Amino acid sequence: MAETLFFEDKIIRLFPGETLLAALRRSGIPLAASCGGKNRCGACRIRLLSGSFLHDGKPLEISPETPADLNACALRQISAVGKAAYLPREDALCRCDLELPPLPSFPTYRRGTFIALDLGSTNVAAAIIQNGKICRCAETPNRQSRFGSNVIDRIAFAALPENFKRLREALIRETVLPLLDKLLTPDLPVERITACGNTAMSCFFAGIDPAPLGQAPFELGKVSFDLTAQAAGLDRFAPDLPVKCVPHLCSFIGGDVLAGISVTDFGSPQNIELYLDIGTNCEMILNKKGTFYALSAAAGPAFERNGSVHGAIRHLDFRENAWQLFPNAPSGTRLCGTALNDLLCEAHKAGFLDNFGRWIKAPGLPENLIPSEEELSELVTAKAAISSGLRLLFRKADISAAEISKVYLAGTFAFHLDISRAVYTGLLPDLPENRFLKTGNAALAGAAARTLFPETVQKTEPLENNIIHINPAEEPDCMHFFASAMKITK
Ligand code: FES
Known part of the structure; x- marks a missing residue:
């Protein structure tokens, strides 16, 4: 039986x-x-x-x-x-020690209590803003993850209306509302909520069918992300509380990028600089003295396979014929994306991997930490997608990488990434380490800043109005650049 x-x-x-x-x-x-x-x-x-x-x-x-x-x-x-x-939901890790860039400072700010949300596909973060400052913030895993680790899988899963409803409930009822319950007292009057995320996550939040993002021509069309708490399903608040999602720049450059840029100095008409948000899609914006070029490279989930950097091994080092793990976690702990990038670099330098990222000899790591040939190939493919996307972007803007004065690296993955090893593997452009600036969770800080200071919204208007979108699939050298990036470069 x-x-x-x-x-x-x-x-x-x-x-x-x-x-x-x-x-x-x-x-x-x-x-x-x-x-x-x-x-x-x-x-x-x-x-x-x-x-x-x-x-x-x-x-x-x-x-x-x-x-x-x-x-x-x-x-x-x-x-x-x-x-x-x-x-159970309460077993999900809830972090309160987020890496956030400082908010910009303007003489006047909107008074009251506000909420900012960063709707990441792996983690969702929230900040409570009072008296012009972020007074509390926390992050929790996105409970949609059980439906698929990346947004592409979730868009496919949402094709059936009942599945779309389950995904939305997992985001709103199981993730956002419990997170806000941890941060808010019941009687705190909230004036408005500003959320940001990649375009698919904004769609799930706002109850908009993300199906157009999953099929050619991948255009979402005209949608409104201006909601009320009732329309967003946030029934903890007054039904007419304004809830706004930061608009996306295009289908694959989401409001999280726009929000993140709001809290950096990116965008000066004097500079050549790059903003990178590395995730399943690597969103990249190049500022060439006031003209902006945007490209999104489909890196896939290889660097996110093992989930968030928190609670995982974040770095690997190979010295004097021995591997060092950071943190030195108990057996069974996984390698997160930043450690996988270290592994590609260190194992290649030590001669365990060939130039194409294939094992030549056993690396001497615990069995459960050794990626299979298939996983290695996915990692090299992911980094090739990013590195060839950058090359296309530079060619379109007619610049060389060496002309870039600053690279803003947004997000948690980039915050923990070892820059020199990422340059070695070709994940990041070959520039001196002091030209990279890690912002941490710029998207959450950006959503907070856009709520508090109207000036912050105006700051990104030149970018929104003067941007050239590049579709890698339409670029003649796309496959050639991609094939030549399928190597560990040094
Ligand atoms: S699918 Fe079971 S541990 Fe990865």
Whole structure:
């Protein structure tokens, strides 16, 4: 007789020998599987509540008194009946030590209490603003992740109206509202909410179907991101509370980029400078003395496979024939994207990897930390997409990389990225380290600044009105540049 698994309010019948991940996904239960079921990324972790299982081939007894959180891809059920559930929301890491750039300073600011939101596809961050300053902020994992680790998967999943509704609920009810509950007292009167995100996340937030972003010509068309709390489903607030999403620059350059730029000095008509937001899509804007060029490179989730940098190994070093891990985490901890970039660099320098990122010899790392050939190829492909996108951007603007006086690196991934190793692998342009400026979560600070100071909104108007969008697919040398970037360069 087939084993039965009770998962949340669903009954799942398991095929003999099937992993819980396979059975749950076959039964339409969304569960992310960033590493493709290799028991590496932790994206498919669930809570076992009762039953007998095999975990990585070893027997495991679970009773309601001893629940266990484990990866569904490494689990098989052996008792007739088992019980499991998603990880409870309160187990999700909530960080309050965000890396934020300072807000600009203007003599007058809007009085009152405001909320800024950065709707990232991996994490969602919120800030409470009072008396012209950010007084509290925090970040929590985006609960949409179980439907897919990147926005491309989520756009595909949202094709059915009921799935779109589930994604929206996961964002609003399971992520944004609980995060705000942690930051707000019940009686605090809020004047307005300003949110920003990539274009797909803004669509999910505003209840707009993101399907056009997933199919040619990838144009969203005219939409309004001016909402009320009621329209956004934020039922904790007065129904008519104004809620605004920072507008996107184009389908693949979202309001998070515009917000982030608002809190930097990027955009001076005297300078040649670059703004980079590295994620599943790497959004890049080049300022050539007041003319702006924008390009979005589809890097894919290779550098985000293992989730956020927090709680993971962030850096690797290879010295005197030994690997050092930072932080030196217990076994089973994963390598996040910044550590994977270090690995490409250090393993190539030490002769473990060839120029195409293929293993030549065993690197001597713990087995669970060694990326497979397939994962390495995805990393090299991701960095090639970014590096060839930059080359196209520079060619279109008729500049060389050496002319760039400053590179603004936005976001958490870039904040923790080792610049010299990223230059070595070709992920970043070959420039001296002092020309790079890490901004941290500029998008959240930008949403806050745009709420407080009307001047900040005006500051990005030249950019919005004078921007040349480059579609890599329409550039004649796109494939040539991409193929020549499929190498570790030094
Ligand atoms: S899919 Fe299970 S750990 Fe990655």
